[in-house]
Amino acid sequence: xxxxxxxxxxxxxxxxxxxxxxxxxxxxxxxxxxxxxxxxxxxxxxxxxxxxxxxxxxxxxxxxxxxxxxxxxxxxxxxxxxxxxxxxxxxxxxxxxxxxxxxxxxxxxxxxxxxxxxxxxxxxxxxxxxxxxxxxxxxxxxxxxxxxxxxxxxxxxxxxxxxxxxxxxxxxxxxxxxxxxxxxxxxxxxxxxxxxxxxxxxxxxxxxxxxxxxxxxxxxxxxxxxxxxxxxxxxxxxxxxxxxxxxxxxxxxxxxxxxxxxxxxxxxxxxxxxxxxxxxxxxxxxxxxxxxxxxxxxxxx
Numbered sequence: 001x002x003x004x005x006x007x008x009x010x011x012x013x014x015x016x017x018x019x020x021x022x023x024x025x026x027x028x029x030x031x032x033x034x035x036x037x038x039x040x041x042x043x044x045x046x047x048x049x050x051x052x053x054x055x056x057x058x059x060x061x062x063x064x065x066x067x068x069x070x071x072x073x074x075x076x077x078x079x080x081x082x083x084x085x086x087x088x089x090x091x092x093x094x095x096x097x098x099x100x101x102x103x104x105x106x107x108x109x110x111x112x113x114x115x116x117x118x119x120x121x122x123x124x125x126x127x128x129x130x131x132x133x134x135x136x137x138x139x140x141x142x143x144x145x146x147x148x149x150x151x152x153x154x155x156x157x158x159x160x161x162x163x164x165x166x167x168x169x170x171x172x173x174x175x176x177x178x179x180x181x182x183x184x185x186x187x188x189x190x191x192x193x194x195x196x197x198x199x200x201x202x203x204x205x206x207x208x209x210x211x212x213x214x215x216x217x218x219x220x221x222x223x224x225x226x227x228x229x230x231x232x233x234x235x236x237x238x239x240x241x242x243x244x245x246x247x248x249x250x251x252x253x254x255x256x257x258x259x260x261x262x263x264x265x266x267x268x269x270x271x272x273x274x275x276x277x278x279x280x281x282x283x284x285x286x287x288x289x290x291x292x293x294x295x296x297x298x299x300x301x
Contacts, residue, residue, distance in 0.1 A: 035135065
């Protein structure tokens with residue numbers, strides 16, 4: 001049964017137009033496109049994009065398009081669609097690992113060591129080390145969604161040619177643990193960005209508080225084998241709060257890039273507060289809500 005139905009029994013018989021796995025795959029596709037745009041804006045800060053910096057941008061658009069194609073193929077051939085999606089997600093993980101190495105290499109942390117006072121200062125002002133890891137998380141999320149779990153909530157995934165693999169957790173719990181890691185990565189990224197300005201604005205503490213709340217509820221539901229309705233309600237509330245924080249952050253970042261007269265100057269948006277960064281909170285909040293939907297191909301809320 002869906003976790004959402006446990007917390008809100010009145011929605012037990014409400015059907016969703018697409019299954020939970022399909023919703024996650026669609027979200028993964030848009031994540032690829034979203035991150036490609038975000039990286040394009042981030043890499044433009046230096047005044048030009050180097051050849052190697054085009055790799056995650058192009059791969060993001062290509063992977064996103066291929067995932068949408070895989071979704072269309074899945075209507076008639078689920079195995080082919082799953083194979084194509086897994087190839088795309090494997091590439092995404094590879095891009096993320098490569099990007100993490102490049103960012104760490106540019107910060108000189110690989111030679112200085114990761115544990116030192118200087119390393120903390122370097123992480124704050126250097127190219128975002130956490131950024132490329134989102135490609136890895138999207139890949140892990142997508143691979144989890146690409147294969148059908150049968151029986152439902154058993155953790156047994158149906159692979160190609162009748163093969164199966166037994167996972168340690170059910171898909172629902174796996175999704176929630178992945179969401180918890182997504183929230184933690186988003187929190188760290190936000191803290192590093194805001195640390196540049198010394199947390200002198202009270203608003204910057206809002207995403208920290210919301211993310212810690214969301215991380216704790218997602219982690220608890222992922223670990224708990226039998227959560228109670230109160231736990232699920234708390235998680236749903238935390239996810240809605242994360243979405244609200246993302247919207248508020250987007251508005252505040254937009255306003256900070258406007259001139260005193262409200263005029264839009266593209267250069268200020270490129271070099272000012274990262275415009276799309278707050279939307280990551282909306283993204284993880286939506287993921288956390290989707291995890292509460294009913295498992296199985298014919299999904300009910």
